[in-house]
Amino acid sequence: MLATLLRQELLRHLLTFRLAVALAFTVVLTALTTFIGSLDYRHNLAAYEREARAVRAELDQATVYAQVFPRIVVPPQPLSILCRGIVGTAGRTMVVEVDRIQIASWPLTESYDNQLVKSLAQIDFSTAVALLLSFLAVILGFDGVSGEREAGTLAQVLANPVPRSQVYLAKLLGGSLALWLPFAGAFALSLLIARTVAPVAFTGDDWLRLGLFFALSCLFLSQVHAASLLVSTLTRSSGTALVVCLFAWLVGGVGFMSALPSAARYAVAERPYQELEAQEQELDESLQRDLEAWEADSPGPGEAYLRGIERDHRLRFAHPRGYAWLQRRHAFELERRLALADQRYQLRWANQQPLARQAHAVDDWSVASPITNYQVLSYRLARTSLDDSFFMARAGRDYRRTYLDFLRGRGAFADRRWFTDDPPDQEPLIPDPESATPQMLAGGSPFMARRLAWAQEQERLAAADPARRLDLADLPAFGTRWQQAAGATLASMVPGILVLVLTWAVAALAGLRRFLTLDPR
Amino acid sequence: MSAVFLLQLRDNLGSLRLQLSLLILLVLFAANGAVFSARVERQRAETAQIRAADDRVLDGVGTVADAVTPWYRIHSAPLGTEFIADGGNSWTYDSLWITPRSGQTLWNNTVRTTNNWMRRFEVLDWVLVARYAVTFLCLVLAYDAVSGELESGTLRLALACPLSRGRFLAGKFLAHLATVLAATAVGAAVSLVILVVGGAAVVDGALAAAVGGFLLGLAFLAALFLLLAIGVSALARSSAAALVFLVTAWTVLIVVVPQSSYLVAVCSVEPLGPFWEEMRSQRDQAMESLEMAGLTPRPPDLAAADGYAVERTYAREMGRMEEGLDRLKTALDERIFRQYSVARSVNLLSPGFAFQYGLETLLGTGADRVRSFFRQGWDHRRALRDFLRGRDSADPASPHILYLSDFMSRRPLDARLLPGFRQSPLPADERLAAGVVPAAALVFEAGAAFLFALWALRRLDLAGD
Numbered sequence: 001m002l003a004t005l006l007r008q009e010l011l012r013h014l015l016t017f018r019l020a021v022a023l024a025f026t027v028v029l030t031a032l033t034t035f036i037g038s039l040d041y042r043h044n045l046a047a048y049e050r051e052a053r054a055v056r057a058e059l060d061q062a063t064v065y066a067q068v069f070p071r072i073v074v075p076p077q078p079l080s081i082l083c084r085g086i087v088g089t090a091g092r093t094m095v096v097e098v099d100r101i102q103i104a105s106w107p108l109t110e111s112y113d114n115q116l117v118k119s120l121a122q123i124d125f126s127t128a129v130a131l132l133l134s135f136l137a138v139i140l141g142f143d144g145v146s147g148e149r150e151a152g153t154l155a156q157v158l159a160n161p162v163p164r165s166q167v168y169l170a171k172l173l174g175g176s177l178a179l180w181l182p183f184a185g186a187f188a189l190s191l192l193i194a195r196t197v198a199p200v201a202f203t204g205d206d207w208l209r210l211g212l213f214f215a216l217s218c219l220f221l222s223q224v225h226a227a228s229l230l231v232s233t234l235t236r237s238s239g240t241a242l243v244v245c246l247f248a249w250l251v252g253g254v255g256f257m258s259a260l261p262s263a264a265r266y267a268v269a270e271r272p273y274q275e276l277e278a279q280e281q282e283l284d285e286s287l288q289r290d291l292e293a294w295e296a297d298s299p300g301p302g303e304a305y306l307r308g309i310e311r312d313h314r315l316r317f318a319h320p321r322g323y324a325w326l327q328r329r330h331a332f333e334l335e336r337r338l339a340l341a342d343q344r345y346q347l348r349w350a351n352q353q354p355l356a357r358q359a360h361a362v363d364d365w366s367v368a369s370p371i372t373n374y375q376v377l378s379y380r381l382a383r384t385s386l387d388d389s390f391f392m393a394r395a396g397r398d399y400r401r402t403y404l405d406f407l408r409g410r411g412a413f414a415d416r417r418w419f420t421d422d423p424p425d426q427e428p429l430i431p432d433p434e435s436a437t438p439q440m441l442a443g444g445s446p447f448m449a450r451r452l453a454w455a456q457e458q459e460r461l462a463a464a465d466p467a468r469r470l471d472l473a474d475l476p477a478f479g480t481r482w483q484q485a486a487g488a489t490l491a492s493m494v495p496g497i498l499v500l501v502l503t504w505a506v507a508a509l510a511g512l513r514r515f516l517t518l519d520p521r
Numbered sequence: 522m523s524a525v526f527l528l529q530l531r532d533n534l535g536s537l538r539l540q541l542s543l544l545i546l547l548v549l550f551a552a553n554g555a556v557f558s559a560r561v562e563r564q565r566a567e568t569a570q571i572r573a574a575d576d577r578v579l580d581g582v583g584t585v586a587d588a589v590t591p592w593y594r595i596h597s598a599p600l601g602t603e604f605i606a607d608g609g610n611s612w613t614y615d616s617l618w619i620t621p622r623s624g625q626t627l628w629n630n631t632v633r634t635t636n637n638w639m640r641r642f643e644v645l646d647w648v649l650v651a652r653y654a655v656t657f658l659c660l661v662l663a664y665d666a667v668s669g670e671l672e673s674g675t676l677r678l679a680l681a682c683p684l685s686r687g688r689f690l691a692g693k694f695l696a697h698l699a700t701v702l703a704a705t706a707v708g709a710a711v712s713l714v715i716l717v718v719g720g721a722a723v724v725d726g727a728l729a730a731a732v733g734g735f736l737l738g739l740a741f742l743a744a745l746f747l748l749l750a751i752g753v754s755a756l757a758r759s760s761a762a763a764l765v766f767l768v769t770a771w772t773v774l775i776v777v778v779p780q781s782s783y784l785v786a787v788c789s790v791e792p793l794g795p796f797w798e799e800m801r802s803q804r805d806q807a808m809e810s811l812e813m814a815g816l817t818p819r820p821p822d823l824a825a826a827d828g829y830a831v832e833r834t835y836a837r838e839m840g841r842m843e844e845g846l847d848r849l850k851t852a853l854d855e856r857i858f859r860q861y862s863v864a865r866s867v868n869l870l871s872p873g874f875a876f877q878y879g880l881e882t883l884l885g886t887g888a889d890r891v892r893s894f895f896r897q898g899w900d901h902r903r904a905l906r907d908f909l910r911g912r913d914s915a916d917p918a919s920p921h922i923l924y925l926s927d928f929m930s931r932r933p934l935d936a937r938l939l940p941g942f943r944q945s946p947l948p949a950d951e952r953l954a955a956g957v958v959p960a961a962a963l964v965f966e967a968g969a970a971f972l973f974a975l976w977a978l979r980r981l982d983l984a985g986d
Contacts, residue, residue, distance in 0.1 A: 025769045104638075239669075258645060265636060355634075452812075
C-alpha cells in the first residue's frame, strides 16, 4: 500500500511544470558553479606548485641563515570546488620567521589582494543547493496537504481503508525522493565536471567526505521539505501556507545570511587596531633601548671595521674584528627578539581574538537557520571552514618551533654564519682600517671606487661558488598533519548535525500528529 | 482605475503577506540602526586614537630637516551616510602613508580595525535590505496579481467593466508600489530614529536628500520587480508556477549575478601580480647600483668641501628611482580600479546593484571616493614638498638638496604649520557623470519590465480559459 501511495506522490511531483523550471535552473547553476570552481582550482593548484618550487629554489640558494625563509605552502582543498567556504579554492601560505609568531595563514593567490573586489561573495555548489534546491523543497511541500484539502482529493484518499500515517509517510518520502533523484543527477554531473576540467584527484578520504556531503545535502532537503509539509498541515489554504513558507525561506536563508554577520561584528567588543600599533611601537622602542645599552657596554671597533657590502640580508667583506663584534651583538639581539616574539604574539592575539570570536560567532549561530547550518556543515566537510584555517595556523606555529629547535641544534643563533658567509681568511673591503681616513671612506673617493670594483669581482666569484651554499638537507619538512582528519571534522559537525536531525524529526512527527487528527474537509 | 487601486490597497493592508513583510522589514531596519549606532561609536573612539598616533609623529619634528624624513598618514573619513549605502567603507583603503623624502612612493593602508575573516560578508545597510527583502516582498505581493484573480474568477468580472487592461495594470501596480514604499519608509524611519537617538546620525539637509534619493531609486527597483511579477503572473498557468519562476528569476538576478562578477573580474583583467615584490626589487637594484657607483651621501662636513657634487647626483638618481616607483604604484591602483569596474559592470545586470551604485554616486561614496582620495594623496605629497622647499629656500645656510634630510635647512619648524590634509568630497559634476550609467541601467531595466508586463497582460486570453 505504501509503495502505491509513494509512487503516486512521486509522479505528482515529478510531472509538474514548477519542478521542471526550478530543476533546469538548478542543474545549470550547479554545473556552472562547479565549472567555475574547477577552473579556479586548476589555476590555484598551478600557483601552489610554482610557489612550492620557488620556496625550494630559495632554500637551495641561501648562503646565510638570515636568508632562510622556510615559508609553508599547502595546496588547495579538492572539495573546495564544491564548497568554497572561507578558505576558497586557493592554497594557503604561512610565513615562518624567527622573531614573529603568525596568527593566521594567507591565501596563496596573487601576492596582493584587491580589497575592492575581494568583498564580493562568490557562489559555489553548496550555495546553489542551499538556496535554489531548498526553495524547490519548499515548493514541493507547501501544498502537500492544504492543496489536496482545497481540491477535495484529500477526503477521497482518506476515505479508503488506508492508515493515515502511511499517507503522510508517503508524502514525506515522495517529496524527499523527488528532491534526491534530481540532486543526485546534479551531483554526479558536478563530479564529472570537476574530474575533467580541473584534473582533481580525490583520495579515499575525499571520497568519504563527498559521500557524507551527499548524505548531508539529502538530509537538508528532506528537512526543509518536512518543515514545509508541516506548515501545509497547519494552514487551511495553500495560499497562506505558501506565504508563510516563503517568508520563512527568505528569513532563514538570505535574511539570516545578511543580518547575522553584521550583528556578530558588533555583538563582540573589539580592541582598536591603533592600540596594537601603539603597543608594538613600545616594544620596538624597548628593543632599541636594550641594543643601545648593550652597545654602550661593548662599543664597536669603528665604522671602517664594519664596512662591507650588504645585500639580501647578508654582509660580506667586513673586517674580522668587525665580524667578531657583530657576532656578539647579533647573538644578543636574536635572543632579545625571540623573547619579544612571544610578547608580540600575546599582544597581537589579544587584539585579534575578539575578531576571531566574531567570525566564529557567525559559524556558531548558523545553526539557527537550516540553510546557513547546511552551508557551514558543508564547509567543514570540505575543510574550507574557519576552524580549518585556524587548525593549519596552529600547525604552522608548531612548525616554527621545530624550525627554531633545528637552528638552535646547529648553534646558528650565535654563529656569524647567520649574517655572513665569508670564510675566516676573507680579505676585507677595508684591509687596513686604522689608516683609513673619512675622506678615503666617503662616497665617490678614488680609494672606495677601487675597493668597490674589487668587491664586485669578489661577489661575482662567490656567486659561482657552490661551496658557499648553506647545507639545509636536514631541515625538517612541514609534514602532512596540517589538515583535520575525518574523525575530527565529524566531531566538529556534531552540534550542527544534531540540530539538523532533531528539527527534521520534530517537523516530521509534528506534521504526522497533526495529520492524524486532521479534518479532511 | 482608482477603484482598482483602492481595492488592491485595502486588500494589501489586510493581508498576511504585508503584515509579515512589515515585520521582517522592521526587524531588519532596526538591526541596521543598532549595528550602525555601535559602528559610529567605535569609529569615534578609533578616530581619537588615530589622531593621537599622528600627533606623536609630529612631535618628533623640530626642524625643516626633521620634517622631511617621517612617514605621515592621511585618512579618508567616513561620510556619515554609511548606514544608507556603505560603499565598501568597511573594506577599502582608508589611509595612505606619505613621505616627502626622495626615493619613496605612497603606500595604501587600512587603518581602522577590520576583520579579515569576515571579508566575504556584506554589511547590513539600507541598500542591502532593499536589494534582498524589498525586492522579494514585491514578488510576494504581486505574484498572484493576475493569476490569483484568474483562479478565483474575479478577473473576468473586473475586465467586464469598461476598464482597459492598461488601466487595470496601472491600478494594481500603483497600489502595490504605494504599499511597498510605505512599508520601507516606515522601516527607514525606525532606523533613523534609532540612529538619531544613539547619536550616530544628524538630521540635516544632506541626510534628507540622501533619504529622498534612496526612496526614489527604491521606487524604480520596486516598480521593476512588481511589473515583473505582474507580467509573469499573467503568463503563468497557476499562481504557484508563477511564484516558482519569479523566485528563480529573483535568485538569479539578485544572488547569482553579483556572486559571479568577482570571478569575471578576476578572469578578465590581468592579475594584480607581485607589485610589492616588483617595487622592492626595483628599489634594491637602484640602491645597489648607486652604492657600486660610489654614489652614497657623505658626512656633511666632507660633502661641503666640494659643493655637494656627489649628493646632488645622488638626489637626482633618487628622484628618478622615485618616478619609477610612482609609476608602478599608479599602475597598481589603476589595475585595482579596472578589476573593480569590470565586476561593477557585470553587477549592473542585477537591478539591485544598479540601484546600489546609483545611490553610492549620489552619496559620493564607493570606489570613486577611494580613487579621488588617492589622487588627493599625490596632491598632498606635492603640497608638503612645496611647503618644505619654500622653508628650505628661505635659509641661506642650507645646501638645498631636495629632499634629503641631512642636506636641508636646520631652522626650527613648528610641526603644526605643516599643511594638514582635508579630504574634499567628490565634486558634484563628477558624481553626476558617474551616476548616469547605473541610473540609466536601472531605468532601462524598469522600462523593460514595464513593457514585459504590458505585453503579458495583452497576451492574456480570457476567453479560452
